[in-house]
Amino acid sequence: MEDLWTVAVAVFQLWMFVVVFLITLPAMFGLSLGVTSVYIQILVKLLEWATIRIQRGRQEQPSVPAPLPNGIIERAEGSMEEEMEQLRRSRSLEGGEFALSDALYFCKKGLESIVDDQVTQRFSSEDLASWNLLTRTNQNFRYISLRLTIFWGIGVFVRYCVLFPLRSVIALAIIGLSWLVIGTTLVGILPENRYGASTVHTFGDCLGEAQTEHVHLSSCRARPVDLSTCVSFCRENRPQKGGICVANHTTPIDVVILANDGCYAMVGQIHGGLMGVIQRSMVRSCPHVWFERSEMKDRHAVTTRLRAHVAAKTKLPILIFPEGTCINNTSVMMFKKGSFEIGGTIHPVAIKYDPRFGDAFWNSSKYNMVSYLLRTMTSWAVVVNVWYLPPMTIQDGEDAVQFANRVKSAIACRGGLLDLAWDGSLKRGKVKDAYKEEQQKMYSRVIVRQNGISATNTRRDN
């Protein structure tokens, strides 16, 4: 029994040595020994083999349904008018007029949206094109071959018994979080004692900035290592001081990923639990702005603070996620115009996770932070591409909403994501009546087109 114990201790010591000196420390100083990239390459080869095997299996067993990345229905791409014309076919209507069959048009549209709609699917994890050997993504994939199942079994063992302990030991408990909390507390406390709270920020800016940045960068770099993250940055166009950095939002890890490559002041929703601890500790060293989404007063205060921050050109760039909530990384949803009204230069950033290696999306209604981290730490890896886009400013004659849409399209285009006009807050709330009224207006225009009846002759009780 004692021999076993000494052996176990020895193994543990060796493990820690390997981990600390070969992976964590180099990463904290920005170097890489290439261990992670080798691992990723092996995974890619494995998953490609698995895909081919599954496809072959699907041909042999036709009852296994194939996933459809573009949705399950064919939609006609016409406008309301065109489709109603088609419905009425040969009946020549002089400029509109109502036909009893018009209801069928709305019926069809309604049923199409019941079968497959563009919005609700964005708030849950993406369906994969092919199984990536994780149990959690095994929706419709049935038994295909013995070898595949063996690899899946090995995968489970490797992920839970090798990678997970490795990552959890490095990550939260020992190095990453405590370093973050301790480091930021130190930087935060020192000036406060000597100079008083009101000068904390200026002190931080002048002298502590180098230290602050170093603490941030090194602690942020330790985090991704835990998750075997492979981040590729496109290094041009990095956000400058005094600008606002805008990105699409998938998970809180976005912040860690971006902080890997630069220091930002953050704006975001207050959370409870583990996230709250992290947020509160970060505030001590850097002027982050945390607020409560539902508090109107809070939001005005936030806008004022942001304006002040941007006006002082020497401050760190602010990082904002204008979608306001986590979306599943297949699309970019409506950008809230608040951040685009502040003025200043906008530096768009596109972030795209590779879904083959694990699902990065944080479904906050289903998983809390801790279970999310557990799931991420037991997936294969986190592989992400970050593109910095050229800075944009609001143009003449453009209002905040149009500017926001322009930035959104640029990000969607670069990241290979779908550009949707729907609001991300539909995750939690109802759609506004204004959209239904728009549909009604469009239809009214169809039926009173040239009938001599003025469509603007609406009810007077407006």
Next chain:
Amino acid sequence: MGSRASRLLREEEIEEIKKETGFSHSQITRLYSRFTSLDKGENGTLSREDFQRIPELAINPLGDRIINAFFPEGEDQVNFRGFMRTLAHFRPIEDNEKNKNPSATEPLNSRTNKLLFAFRLYDLDRDDKISRDELLQVLRMMVGVNISDEQLGSIADRTIQEADTNGDSCISFNEFIKASFVVNIHICTVVLVLVNI
């Protein structure tokens, strides 16, 4: 893995649904996936709120009527069978279906049944007649506040005048069918893109 795996569709159920609605095996499993993702309460049935959560349906002017069509008389929950039965109305009409079983009852997605579905959107009280009031109600839902009462009234009167053949100022189902005979019924389909097996 959660609820999706916890209540898988049994083979016998799939066969029954296949016979009743004409959907293929893979279409049924695909639609079952959709049903469970809409079922936030995870109790195997959908309520009206579950439908209202779909934004594109919530902005549809006839959204409420369409949702009603799924719920049988007086009930507040619809199970998967009922869900499929209603969806079956909008399956594309296939020519070879006519030859398959001439003695069987008319398939759910036949032209007549599609028109009956549309007729029931208007005929709220299910008395097999569309009265002027019922027509006005649906018209008002579709146009919102953009057309005045008088104009809407005249549109309704004109429609009834054209369609009504027996002079009772209401539109019966037969009159409805005749009035819609030029309707391109093949458009009234939701085309599911699935590999046919």
